[in-house]
Amino acid sequence: MVVEARTIDQVEAEAMTRLAPLVEACLGEKPLYEEVEEVMIWLISRYIARSALELRPRTFTADDFGRALDDSVRRATGRRRDGSTELLMKLKFKLRAAEIPEPEAETQHDAMLAYRRTYRASVGTRRRAYDI
Structure with missing residues (x-):
């Protein structure tokens, strides 16, 4: 060895x-x-x-x-x-601490989940565009 x-x-x-x-x-x-x-x-x-x-x-x-x-x-x-x-707990805590109304916080949470799904599904030039 x-x-x-x-x-x-x-x-x-x-x-x-x-x-x-x-x-x-x-x-x-x-x-x-x-x-x-x-x-x-x-x-x-x-x-x-x-x-x-x-x-x-x-x-x-x-x-x-x-x-x-x-x-x-x-x-x-x-x-x-x-x-x-999994729930985006960090985002929810940050929005709650900033006193964002619950409906708006939920909308932001859903938008973040949609972005993560889109990013993970993207390939090639689309992935590179997200990385910029």
């Missing part, structure tokens, strides 16, 4: 490469790079970092990882394994 030093970018690239197929299996479609990155952040911050703070080591089984992955994918992409869409 050869042990070599790696940069954080190399470690992150390897983690993203391994995580992308797992996220794809949860979503049922190819994930966006940003979605995989967000899932990785959720997994590290919520599950790995918190476990590291505990006094005793914690056993992390394959089932535990599956639940953590599902939860991270749901939080990062807004989609559940069954294909339904």
Whole structure:
């Protein structure tokens, strides 16, 4: 076995490469790079970092990882394994804090969901236009 030093970018690239197929299996479609990155952040911050703070080591089984992955994918992409869409809680909280009337907040919420569906379904020049 050869042990070599790696940069954080190399470690992150390897983690993203391994995580992308797992996220794809949860979503049922190819994930966006940003979605995989967000899932990785959720997994590290919520599950790995918190476990590291505990006094005793914690056993992390394959089932535990599956639940953590599902939860991270749901939080990062807004989609559940069954294909339904998670509520945009951050948007709703922001609109509520800004004292936006509930009907207008619902309209904005629906518009954001429609945009996310359109963006995910777009390809080629249409996708590039959204990225600009």
